[in-house]
Amino acid sequence: MADQAFVTLATNDSYSRGAMVLGKSLRNHNTTKKLVALIGREVSEPVQAVLKRIYDEVRTVDVLDSGDTAHLAMMKRPDLGITFTKLHCWSLTQYSKCVFMDADTLVLSNIDELFDREELSAAPDPGWPDCFNSGVFVFCPSMETYGKLLQYCTEHGSFDGGDQGVLNGFFNTWATADISKHLPFIYNLSSIAIYTYTPAFKQYGGNAKVVHFLGKTKPWSYTFDPKAKQISGSVHEAGAHPSFLLDWWTLYSSSVVPMLQVHYGEQPFHSGCVEIEGSSSSARSLEPQLSSDERRQKWEQGQADYMGTDSFENIQKKLDRFLK
Numbered sequence: 001m002a003d004q005a006f007v008t009l010a011t012n013d014s015y016s017r018g019a020m021v022l023g024k025s026l027r028n029h030n031t032t033k034k035l036v037a038l039i040g041r042e043v044s045e046p047v048q049a050v051l052k053r054i055y056d057e058v059r060t061v062d063v064l065d066s067g068d069t070a071h072l073a074m075m076k077r078p079d080l081g082i083t084f085t086k087l088h089c090w091s092l093t094q095y096s097k098c099v100f101m102d103a104d105t106l107v108l109s110n111i112d113e114l115f116d117r118e119e120l121s122a123a124p125d126p127g128w129p130d131c132f133n134s135g136v137f138v139f140c141p142s143m144e145t146y147g148k149l150l151q152y153c154t155e156h157g158s159f160d161g162g163d164q165g166v167l168n169g170f171f172n173t174w175a176t177a178d179i180s181k182h183l184p185f186i187y188n189l190s191s192i193a194i195y196t197y198t199p200a201f202k203q204y205g206g207n208a209k210v211v212h213f214l215g216k217t218k219p220w221s222y223t224f225d226p227k228a229k230q231i232s233g234s235v236h237e238a239g240a241h242p243s244f245l246l247d248w249w250t251l252y253s254s255s256v257v258p259m260l261q262v263h264y265g266e267q268p269f270h271s272g273c274v275e276i277e278g279s280s281s282s283a284r285s286l287e288p289q290l291s292s293d294e295r296r297q298k299w300e301q302g303q304a305d306y307m308g309t310d311s312f313e314n315i316q317k318k319l320d321r322f323l324k
Contacts, residue, residue: 003096004033004115005056007089010103011040011082016047017220018103018213020256021248023054025107028251032112034095038088046263053259061088073150080153083163087153090139090146102135104213106248111187111209114138120171123183125164126193130175134164135212136188190214194241201241211244219248226253 006026010016016039023035037055039048041062051058062085070084077084089100099114101107114121119140122132149170158165168174174181185193189208192215194201213219222233222245231245 123188224249
């Protein structure tokens, strides 16, 4: 149906790479639904160009600069910046029903059947199963719901500091009211849960339809050799299953990197990934250069680039130079 869509959010170039893989995985499994990407203003032009080749609609959202009710709510709760941005998905009222998917998810088979579910359908969170995980959920865009969510944010905040706390607080009957809104775990297989309950993963993991790369280390944080099909990085530390990481990287290197090469005119990364240490100039060119004020603002919002510019190692180097 033309009025149904999968929706994701990418606030920067790094998460945009996840969104590219997500979009390609949905396309490869023959979804009949529209694909929509909400992006932050930091996403660079070349990256936007690639997203527009994969997604039917790419919409820039920035509640910090808007004059709507979101801005008024933001003034009272600046700590929930990213959360407010994600709630923008309820304003996509040209669609009757949507499935939101975090940019760090990967689709393993067709999941169009999710559109048979009602709002708010989601899978349990592995950390606290009476809460749903907000990485995948079914919702119905509505300006009324959007306004109520913003009001809830302003009055109650978030018990976990992010969108999951807000959404569980707002849709607070999910755990008890209607079991049909509990998605099977295979629609949001949190990679971090694989190691906490390995027997269940061995029994049911083969049925997984969506894998969610939870944790601070994302698939694009690793290095990958496409010829040897080998991934470098602390796989167990990230809580990600090697086979799913390989699925992500195989799709990224074969389908996404060629598109990035067209728009950058060069190999965008070593083996198609961001190198954490000793990153090349071409890898750095993918990241938007923030002004000092913009970086300070992101620090104040709790959005420091801990894996890149604002890593402990880089901060230590600056302190050493200053002290000398």
